[in-house]
Amino acid sequence: MTLFMDVHHGMQGVSQKQLAEAHRADLAIEREEGVHFQRAWADPSSGTVYCLSEGPSEEAVQRVHTRAGHPADEIHPLALSVS
Amino acid sequence: MTLFMDVHHGMQGVSQKQLAEAHRADLAIEREEGVHFQRAWADPSSGTVYCLSEGPSEEAVQRVHTRAGHPADEIHPLALSVS
Numbered sequence: 001m002t003l004f005m006d007v008h009h010g011m012q013g014v015s016q017k018q019l020a021e022a023h024r025a026d027l028a029i030e031r032e033e034g035v036h037f038q039r040a041w042a043d044p045s046s047g048t049v050y051c052l053s054e055g056p057s058e059e060a061v062q063r064v065h066t067r068a069g070h071p072a073d074e075i076h077p078l079a080l081s082v083s
Numbered sequence: 084m085t086l087f088m089d090v091h092h093g094m095q096g097v098s099q100k101q102l103a104e105a106h107r108a109d110l111a112i113e114r115e116e117g118v119h120f121q122r123a124w125a126d127p128s129s130g131t132v133y134c135l136s137e138g139p140s141e142e143a144v145q146r147v148h149t150r151a152g153h154p155a156d157e158i159h160p161l162a163l164s165v166s
Contacts, residue, residue, distance in 0.1 A: 005124060005133055016163050023165040041088060041135075041161040048159050050088055050133070052124075076131050078124040080099045082106040 001054045003081060004061050006072035012047035019049070025068035026051075033060040084137045086164060087144050089155035095130035102132070108151035109134075116143040 019042050026037045035055035042049045051072070055061050058075045065072050102125050109120045118138035125132045134155070138144050141158045148154050 003124065019163050020165050039164065039166040041086065042163040043159040044162055046159055076126040076129055079127055080102050080125040081122065082103050083122040
């Protein structure tokens, strides 16, 4: 499995409720694509949303987001990570 | 404390060793600014690096990164998060 960071732009003013609803919509169908959305963060002022997921491919991550009604603007495979 | 996502561009080909060294450089001085860098991820092919941190301000996060030799290109306060 690969880790991915995907980015949504243009979400100015997004609320905690909207973010939670969007995340639940992903979680409801993600297993069909072998994807798991671990976390999502949002900056309502710039309208930027980041989603951290693991899955078999960028395409699988985008299919879940698209079916849930919010395709990503960017998707990056995260080959490296530190904590 | 606020959560922040900062983004570095132009890091094509970054290695796990380089990412770990950069992260250690941040960790070594972060306390002086009341910042903690929780995780960092990198996509060597697009040259994008994401850093998740908590701290008192964007300026404090940027001061740590700048003193460690790698100022961020973007810093977003993450008012909202879900998992």
